[in-house]
Amino acid sequence: MAYTFQFRDVFAQQDAIVDGTIVTLQLSAVTISLGFLIGTLLAVALVYGRPWPVALARVYVEIIRNTPLIVQLFLIFFGLPGVGIKLDVMTASVLALTINLTAYTAEIVRAGLQSIPRSQIEAGTALGLTGPQIFRHVVLLPALKNVYPSLSSQFVLLMLATSVVSQISAADLFHAGSIIQSRTFRDFEVYTVISVLYLCLTLLMRGGFSLCYHLLFRRR
């Protein structure tokens, strides 16, 4: 192999890398917060709602879960202006990622809510807990605890999936990669460095989530 790896040119562009990493982290944090909140509400609606809203929510969840994220993103960013809704790159990215993650979160939390046996709720009633108390302490928190592993790995997958927004030139870490590539022509080195950074972010997030698990659920 007559190729010499030159990482120096890539590391010289560290500003772009740092900026991109920050955007990726912000994008992930905003999307995960929104997706978790809305997804949990949707899951509660799916389990306890009336038939019509439930049917609508199911259609939403199935459509999102059975189409690719990049097509959803293109539809929102390139498609919506055609019907008069023009969004800037960041808004479109957050919107597409949130719409996507909400569907997955709803499905995961729904499974969690349905994993709580009826007898638990009856036990709560027998202890004289009020409706909201039962919902909070007997249903929602144990349900979230049960699905915490799948939920947190979904969030890590989402962080990795944010790389797709580079395709509508949102200035995230992956986009920083293509900028540096166009400046240095060091394709392979650039994407190796970017990949290692994503791997570090993944490990950090996994560590953070297992720390959160111990803080949130250990004493219950």
Added chain:
Amino acid sequence: MIREVALLDVYYLVLAIRWTIALTLMALAGGSIIGLLVAAFGASRQLSLRLVAQTYVGVVQGIPLLAWLFIFYFGLSIVGYNLPPLVAATIGFSVYSGAFLGEIWRGALVAIPKTQWEAGVSIGLTYIEQLRHVIIPQAVRIAIPPTVGFLVQLIKNTSLAAVIGFVELTREGQLTTAATFQPFAVYLLVAALYFSLCYPLTRYSRILEGRRRAVR
């Protein structure tokens, strides 16, 4: 020259599905080979083999698929192979699905109780016979629903091959958009086509899952 979305465009988009399916099948074939190794290593009794499998899965699942595609696309060209996007995409998707399939299948192997192995030993089966007649038939039954579920993920993810220029459904959508400037209609159609591929599989996976629960 901007033109309307004609019936011919719809026809080409529908035809592009075959490349999405072809890429999915090739990735499934490559991914199965890697996945079997990962599952065998991951379920092994030797710590070093388990570590190899865990590292592989951890690294592959910790890096965006988009980055894997670029690494193989650019990486193979610097080693001197100027490969078409199809080959780079196939390798990238095989590496990627190998990690996920490996984890699914390892889980299925580990889920078989130890007593099943012991029962195999007690009626005098060799290791290979235990695998073939006792363990694998049960493990396959556990593994099929999540494998079909992963197939849906794979079909959706092949859309990312568009970014390295492989003309499958999403790329065809981009090309059609460039010619007609009707992104809303085109991407809506593209999404509908993906949905028609994925939804039956999702349903099927759920039916299989339900059947498995009923058996137990």
